[in-house]
Amino acid sequence: MDGRISADILAVLTARRLAPRARIVAATERIETEEKLLTAGVDAVVSPSRIGGLRMASEMIRPKVVSFLDSMLRDQENGLRVEEVTVQAGTSAVGKTLESLGIGDVQGTLLVALRSTASGRYQFKPPPTTTLESGTTLVVMTDVPGRARLEKLLKGARFSRA
DSSP states (O other): OOHHHHHHHHHHHHHHHHOTTOOOEEEOSOHHHHHHHHHHTOSEEEOHHHHHHHHHHHHHHOHHHHHHHHHHHHOTTTOOEEEEEEOOTTSTTTTOBHHHHTGGGSTTEEEEEEEOTTTOOEEESOOTTOBOOTTOEEEEEEOHHHHHHHHHHHHTOOOOOO
């Protein structure tokens, strides 16, 4: 193990000891380093060169989608983003279906996927009959006001769907 990897792993171990619940993200260029960093306790590993390669491939295969996502992220007026909102334990949303909560009616919000805490898997375009569990994460395209409406809904507050 070279000195740089040793220092990175030591930093991860120290950070994890000081803040066990902190989210730790590491960057590396070497594929063989990823497993070592994950074993040491990082939550995610980012490879800038791999991301760049994926971006170049996406530009070749789906240029309109890449252009759309770029414009969405840069648009200062509309502020449309892909966001995550988690169903908290003890809220009235736990045990209810997407349909009964009216998730599809929240203005300015489009539900893209759910991530189950139990399986860790994503369910894309979940059916309205899907029941929410504590810890389920909703992946949505929304703006700031839409996110606030969705968070209120999941906490059990009344809100206007239109």
